[in-house]
Amino acid sequence: MKILIIDASGVCLDFALRCQNFGHTVKCFIRHNKDGSRSMVGDGGLIERVSEWEKYMNWADLIFCTDNIFYIHGLERYRDKGYPIIGPSIDTNRWEQDRMHGADVMEKAGITTIPSTVFKNYDEAIKHVMDNPKRYVSKPIGDGAKELSYVAKSAADMVFMLQKWKKSNAYKGDFILQEFHGGVEFGVGGWFGPGGFNKQFCESWEFKKLMNDDLGVATGEQGTIVRYTSESYLADQVLKPLEDFLHGLAYTGYIDVNCIIDKDGFPWPLEFTMRPGWPLFQIQQAA
Numbered sequence: 001m002k003i004l005i006i007d008a009s010g011v012c013l014d015f016a017l018r019c020q021n022f023g024h025t026v027k028c029f030i031r032h033n034k035d036g037s038r039s040m041v042g043d044g045g046l047i048e049r050v051s052e053w054e055k056y057m058n059w060a061d062l063i064f065c066t067d068n069i070f071y072i073h074g075l076e077r078y079r080d081k082g083y084p085i086i087g088p089s090i091d092t093n094r095w096e097q098d099r100m101h102g103a104d105v106m107e108k109a110g111i112t113t114i115p116s117t118v119f120k121n122y123d124e125a126i127k128h129v130m131d132n133p134k135r136y137v138s139k140p141i142g143d144g145a146k147e148l149s150y151v152a153k154s155a156a157d158m159v160f161m162l163q164k165w166k167k168s169n170a171y172k173g174d175f176i177l178q179e180f181h182g183g184v185e186f187g188v189g190g191w192f193g194p195g196g197f198n199k200q201f202c203e204s205w206e207f208k209k210l211m212n213d214d215l216g217v218a219t220g221e222q223g224t225i226v227r228y229t230s231e232s233y234l235a236d237q238v239l240k241p242l243e244d245f246l247h248g249l250a251y252t253g254y255i256d257v258n259c260i261i262d263k264d265g266f267p268w269p270l271e272f273t274m275r276p277g278w279p280l281f282q283i284q285q286a287a
Contacts, residue, residue: 004060006053006075006087007031008067010041011278015064017046018285027060029053031070057083068093068275079250088275091249095272097142099176102272109241114260114268116178122166125177129158135180138162139271142173149218151180181260181268188234189256189273189280192246197239201232202284206258226283234259238269256280 003019005012005028012028019026027050030039042049050056057063057078065075065087072088079085095102103113118141119125129136133155140148148171152158165171185206191198204226210216238257246255256273
């Protein structure tokens with residue numbers, strides 16, 4: 001098989017090498033660094049690097065996109081023509097990037113979500129918390145930095161963080177405040193194609209704290225434990241109800257829903273991931 005990898009973040013090397021080891025022919029387009037310099041990923045003859053991706057679209061039997069920000073608009077016209085693309089589309093990317101839209105999709109599929117409110121500035125959010133003193137979680141809408149997600153310990157703690165972000169002008173985009181629900185963070189994902197979900201689902205437990213015993217500062221992701229299973233009660237609740245929506249958008253790729261499971265065993269979905277997760281995808285390959 002001839003595989004074209006379109007990689008915006010330089011994360012494709014492990015996948016490319018595994019494809020080559022299985023006898024496939026691989027070409028990798030890797031975006032330049034932010035300063036314009038050429039990424040060194042895969043240099044030294046490890047993989048074949050190409051300077052353009054569109055030139056090889058007709059060459060490829062399979063096109064794998066690692067990212068949901070760069071190139072998806074350019075890829076959309078190829079997707080509409082039926083090119084064999086695995087990765088996020090413009091429509092499904094909105095499920096992840098626009099949290100309120102993602103929650104609306106879940107509600108339409110009959111999946112109960114946590115109440116959330118969108119804010120455009122910190123003053124409005126501060127007033128909301130003071131008028132409705134509860135424990136909240138703050139999350140950016142779009143591709144905001146991970147450190148702008150915050151689980152407050154109290155209403156006062158949330159006000160403190162909002163005031164701190166306002167003073168430093170930390171984020172100019174929209175963000176949400178979501179009511180806090182305690183429990184265990186537990187995600188489930190699956191690969192989806194024209195025939196529906198693959199027969200096995202990937203259940204995952206993601207750890208964000210820097211140190212063991214859930215101590216230390218929060219990181220984007222410190223480590224994740226995964227397992228594949230053919231029977232997943234969580235997938236029955238938060239993935240399978242989405243099948244008709246995914247078929248309607250002709251989605252081919254990975255979809256993950258991260259949840260909080262409360263003390264009564266009820267899953268509260270937090271967010272979509274409509275792409276390979278990093279480093280989740282490397283862990284999946286190793287498994």
